[in-house]
Amino acid sequence: MTYEKREFIADLAVIGSGLAGMAASIFALKRGISTAQAGNTGALAYTTGYLDLLGDAGTGAAEHLGDPWAGIRELQKSQPNHPLARVPENDIHEAFTEFTSFISECGIAYGAPGKVNLKALTPAGTTKPTFSVPATMQPGVDALASQARCVIIDFKGLRGFSGRQVVANLKDRWPGLTTERVSFPDMPMGEIYPEVMARALEVPGTREKLADAIKSVRGDAQVIGLPAILGMHNPDLVMTELSRLLGCPVFEIPTMPPSVPGIRLREMFEQVFPKKGLTLVPQQKVRSVEFDTDSVQLVLADNHGPIIIHAKAVILATGRFLSGGLEAEQTGIVEPLVNLPVAQPTSRDSWYSMEYMGRDGHAIHQCGIRVDDAFRPLDKDGKVVDPRLFAAGVILAHQDWIRGRCGAGVAISSAYRAVQGAEQIILQKNN
């Protein structure tokens, strides 16, 4: 069987469909830039739905940052190469606002970015600092803050989410917290899965039965917490309906990834982008990128055969090891697609510290692609590799998204700057 080669022409090509790639496409759409996006979903499916900006500026402070903006100002002084230190604060704010309002309009409401970090709940009963949470999770943040009487509902057959665990670890800080277990309506015996439960709750009858089951155990709770199962495509509606049936606020706590909130985002992007005129080739790895004089060409293939994307500018948002944007070989770390130089320690022995959970984290996370202030990758001599090439997201060097609690912050902010830069190139070419 021979396949026809398909060619697409766009002004901007975005490589990578993680948070940075998605954000880049959103910003490009907003600016009316014709865009093609390709590449694996990466770590998106692993997100909890929480969007972090910055939780730790590496100052050794005992507490996480209450004010991420103060942390960013700290980074500007102490780590000027940190991607968050290189994006003007206004742009970071604008980027978060554009990003969250876009996804809110598309059906997954998010809180508008504010001035402070929120304390959000985790499935282990710990809290994490984050910046913007889905509307379905906000009442949990509020309930912890106000110490409302709250019952966490968990489910027979749902593995890895234990209300008793949440309560055991929070009880000292939140005396009004209790837990109850119910059976999910109309499910067979044995293990049940969050994704299946979420889809089932889009059906009104299931919601009513679940509300009945919860009513019988809720006691005098003022607010009710559940694992993240409140619908797949209409979480806000499912939440509103369930609170109406129960007569009090309900909220979600993320489950261990891959979890429903991550899948929601992915499915939403995959549905919305093509409708908005974006060329999306999801789940396919770009095989090579060629920089010709008149265009940048991305070569890839899907089930229907080879694809070539021609673009005027390209944003590399392929993530780190988990998504394949960086590869760790026994002898060193490489960027396999464009073969960009990777800033890294001199030997493998320095990649990881001796203590796994030591305060300073690990040098390997600081490695990555070095860029200039316009987020254009630099070669070994510090020169721009190609004026049409930009990099965004956690592939960037000089940041530790894990310990900094800044994965979404780096992704969204750098994507914003990369799109600004790409727009200028495209405007020049179009003139």
Added chain:
Amino acid sequence: MTSSPTSQAGTAIETVKTDVLIIGGGATGTGIMRDLALRSVHCRLIDKQDLCAGASGGNHGLLHSGARYVLSDPHSASECREEGEILKRTSSQCIENTGGLFVAVKGDDEGFIRDFPALCQAAGIPVQELTPKEALELEPQLSKDIIAAYAVPDATIDPFRLALENVNHARELNDSTYHPHTTLCDFEIGDGRIIAAFCRDSRTGKELRIVAKQYVNAGGAWAMDIARLAGCNDVNLLYSKGTLLISHDRLTTRVINRLRPPADGDILVPGGTVSVLGTTSLRTDDLENVRPTIAEVDKNVVEGTAMVPALAHARYIRAFSRVRPLVQHGDDQNDRNVARSFALMNHEDQNLNNFCTITGGKLTTFRLMAEKTSDLVAKRLGNTEPCTTATTPLPGGQACKWTEPGASPKYWYEANNSEDMILCECEMVPQSAIDQIVLCAPGAENEMTLEAIALRSRAGKGPCQGSFCGIRIASYLYDRGYYQDTTGLHHMKSFFNERFKGLRTIIWGQQAAQMELAEALHCGLLGLDRLEEKKTNKADNE
């Protein structure tokens, strides 16, 4: 001693009694416990950490045919052969009878190759010559550059299962007791006898006094330190550190040995679904911070590649190091030439008649070491029952079976209980396994650490190295009420910290992605890196 002993905090120390106190829960200590229990002698076994915390839990798992030692130590070679045969008969649930090959590649010493079969025969080890082509047919992963190959009766042994079964059998026989995380701290000595042993629970800090008729030091590499606590200066040990690597896949069916005098990276031992490559050998003084280095890992890979080229690009999931105690007689410079046989010291010339030390040797010879030690102890106790471990089959304990690779999925499918959810997906360990271990495995206790559970099952042994199942199992333990407060989070943290030690040097390729995800979950999501230090009971006591 007149008044009853009190702890530093001034409270009375609990005292327990037994016939024999055994210090060290490795293969040797647990073997002695079973041997004595079979002679109706009651024992208490203590380990400062847990079963197989020393060399017994960090070795190659090779049940030596003896062929490796035919040149350097023919006596050990014959010992290994005999013991191997006995264990295959009596303890088959702990053994996979894989067979082994010795292979030489271009450039290896021709003289050694030529002499090898005769040396094996002299030690009574059956040996069969193979052409390189035949060897390659048996083991397709072998190098095409092989110039000689011999088949020998090597096998593999699961030391965890072995130790658990030993303890379990002793418990069934006469209620002999195992005390995990109980460190021997001091002896009370008088009149040429040890009167009592002072121990401390290394988790809670609680002190315990054990009064026995006989005291056995089976402390492996720590045997010199323990003997000194009893005032004995006749145990002289050197320490040799060995580092091994575990590959994600099983590369060969048989044990593959390099046909040359023992050196680095020259044995590849299959174990269930993985292979174990090793070892290196480095002098060390440090017994407490033994960790693999990048140089050792890379050395093993380079050397191993000569026999099995696929090792160059294999995915590794773990590296580990342990220390071999070398009983010092002369001042031989080459650690590999020091006799690998064991030493049993009765300490009578140190003016003690109820204390002995057994150390050195090999996992393969643990039964014989236990027999000799138990003979001495029994004689001192006036017990005339003979040793029966060479003929009595080791019974299979219900809660001991979970360490066997591939066993969990089998039991799980057989039981076909849809309510019994899988907690460790790499190794298919279900809830029911965890329940059984927490309730009745040797050393089980109410609030068990994740390390203790992992030691008694396959949980955490697969490619994710516990990074997911550690979270799930902890969650399950909370759910069942075993964990009741933030202590469970600390157990998670220390489990992940511990597993990391085995990962740090092999994080490349796919393992880098695995590690990034793990840290994102453990630190980024759950915030375990920011867990507030908990006040331990230990601190309370001080």
